[in-house]
Amino acid sequence: MKEIQLKVNGEEVSIKSPPASTLLDVLRDELDLIGAKECCGKGECGSCSVEVDGEVVCSCLMLVGQTENTNITTVEGIGQVGGMDVMQQAFVDEGATQCGYCTPGIIVSAKAFINSIDHIPTDDEVKTALGGNLCRCTGYTKIIKAVQTAARRQLAAGGAPG
Amino acid sequence: MRVSEMDMYSPSTVEECLYFLHEEEKSSRLLAGGTDAVVRMKDGYFRPEIWINLKRLDELRFISEAENGIHIGPLTTHTDIVKSELLQEKADVLVGASREVGAVQLQNMGTLGGNLATASPAGDMIPALYVLDAKIEISSFHDKKVVPIHEFFTGPGRTVLKQDEMITNIIIQPQGENEIGIFEKLGPRKAQSISIVNVAINLKMGENPRECLSGKIAFGSVGPTIIRSKKCERMLTLGPLDETAIQNIAGAAWKEVMPISDVRGSAKYRRSMASALLERGLHRLMQRWDER
Numbered sequence: 001m002k003e004i005q006l007k008v009n010g011e012e013v014s015i016k017s018p019p020a021s022t023l024l025d026v027l028r029d030e031l032d033l034i035g036a037k038e039c040c041g042k043g044e045c046g047s048c049s050v051e052v053d054g055e056v057v058c059s060c061l062m063l064v065g066q067t068e069n070t071n072i073t074t075v076e077g078i079g080q081v082g083g084m085d086v087m088q089q090a091f092v093d094e095g096a097t098q099c100g101y102c103t104p105g106i107i108v109s110a111k112a113f114i115n116s117i118d119h120i121p122t123d124d125e126v127k128t129a130l131g132g133n134l135c136r137c138t139g140y141t142k143i144i145k146a147v148q149t150a151a152r153r154q155l156a157a158g159g160a161p162g
Numbered sequence: 163m164r165v166s167e168m169d170m171y172s173p174s175t176v177e178e179c180l181y182f183l184h185e186e187e188k189s190s191r192l193l194a195g196g197t198d199a200v201v202r203m204k205d206g207y208f209r210p211e212i213w214i215n216l217k218r219l220d221e222l223r224f225i226s227e228a229e230n231g232i233h234i235g236p237l238t239t240h241t242d243i244v245k246s247e248l249l250q251e252k253a254d255v256l257v258g259a260s261r262e263v264g265a266v267q268l269q270n271m272g273t274l275g276g277n278l279a280t281a282s283p284a285g286d287m288i289p290a291l292y293v294l295d296a297k298i299e300i301s302s303f304h305d306k307k308v309v310p311i312h313e314f315f316t317g318p319g320r321t322v323l324k325q326d327e328m329i330t331n332i333i334i335q336p337q338g339e340n341e342i343g344i345f346e347k348l349g350p351r352k353a354q355s356i357s358i359v360n361v362a363i364n365l366k367m368g369e370n371p372r373e374c375l376s377g378k379i380a381f382g383s384v385g386p387t388i389i390r391s392k393k394c395e396r397m398l399t400l401g402p403l404d405e406t407a408i409q410n411i412a413g414a415a416w417k418e419v420m421p422i423s424d425v426r427g428s429a430k431y432r433r434s435m436a437s438a439l440l441e442r443g444l445h446r447l448m449q450r451w452d453e454r
Contacts, residue, residue: 002169002170016169018167019167019168019169019170020165020166020168020169020170020203020213021165021166022200029208032426039200041204042201042204043197043201043264043267043268044269044355046267055241055270056266056267056270057267057270058197058267058268058271059273060200060361061196061197061201061271062196062200062271063170063193063196063200064212065170065172065213065215066170066172066193066196066215068172100420106427109266109267109326112266118315129266130265131265131266131352132264132265132266132267132268133265133304156216
């Protein structure tokens with residue numbers, strides 16, 4: 001067991017965990033942040049995507065001991081019911097979710113993506129940006145539309161990365 | 163060793179890390195981006211008593227140009243490589259490989275040194291490093307040496323690295339103004355996939371239309387380690403690289419590779435695809451060269 005300090009969704013937390021536990025397991029089991037999901041467990045599906053120091057990563061392949069003193073953002077930190085982010089609202093409005101298992105990972109990837117550009121992305125750009133996130137309900141058409149809607153709204157609101 | 167019993171050591175300098183490798187008697191393993199090592203930990207193959215976390219060694223994350231080539235730190239991520247203007251200009255084939263290695267998440271996590279040390283026959287960076295004549299600097303607590311990339315690998319998943327050694331620099335030869343390169347990959351899907359076949363090509367072009375002065379072609383995932391296709395390389399200089407010449411060169415590729423059948427594809431399919439990828443790569447390169 002090691003004591004590890006992290007900043008998760010803006011809050012300093014201190015956890016006790018074996019350092020070789022995955023970040024995903026710690027988020028879900030220790031911190032009750034169950035948005036990020038485990039699916040393939042080997043970095044192919046993107047269900048476990050979170051941001052670590054501003055970069056989207058697969059939290060199932062990162063050992064928590066490696067994330068000491070990093071700044072982590074999960075889907076819960078992007079927005080909550082009652083204060084949803086523009087990306088989450090766009091997914092609701094476009095009906096871009098079916099079973100919902102992949103959605104948290106996709107929200108994290110898509111949010112980081114639209115924050116990194118200053119235009120409404122083309123279908124191909126969205127596909128490349130979300131290449132690491134699988135949706136096995138295959139609801140991609142609406143997902144792509146939702147990302148474009150969110151980008152349009154974010155730009156209209158001043159484009160400020162939120 | 164259970165995962166819950168493993169310890170982790172996070173050195174903050176290379177010196178500290180090498181000293182630890184030299185002194186520590188418990189079993190240990192270096193951990194960079196984790197995109198391969200953590201999967202193998204979960205599968206039960208990698209179960210060291212101590213993980214050595216390299217992510218704090220910022221001194222090994224650099225891209226810079228020196229007299230003897232471009233130096234790239236082993237902890238440089240694929241995202242760093244894709245964003246580097248120096249590499250875009252003078253190592254396009256390496257940038258291409260980093261872009262194809264996986265989707266955003268894996269580009270953010272995976273490192274160049276990790277791809278080398280993992281030594282997967284399907285590792286995407288390795289063919290690109292072959293055609294750029296890469297040299298690998300290996301350090302231990304008492305020693306430092308440089309080995310050319312073709313001497314670095316000893317078999318699938320095996321390298322010359324000893325338990326107390328680590329990669330501390332990767333030196334590639336920058337492309338001249340008349341050099342162009344490309345990386346082509348076939349995977350089960352476009353993003354985030356392991357190569358079924360990949361190929362890196364680097365050509366030195368002459369004054370005349372499509373005249374190739376020399377070239378290097380390296381195939382990945384079609385043999386126990388990377389295969390340099392010497393016969394195809396010789397054919398590059400026989401005449402202008404028009405469509406017929408490209409087809410002839412690609413046609414010779416299937417004899418050069420020695421793939422196995424596995425879960426990702428049969429040996430026969432891989433042979434055909436090695437030819438197809440080489441043809442596509444040369445075709446695209448020549449189009450780019452014509453349009454420059």
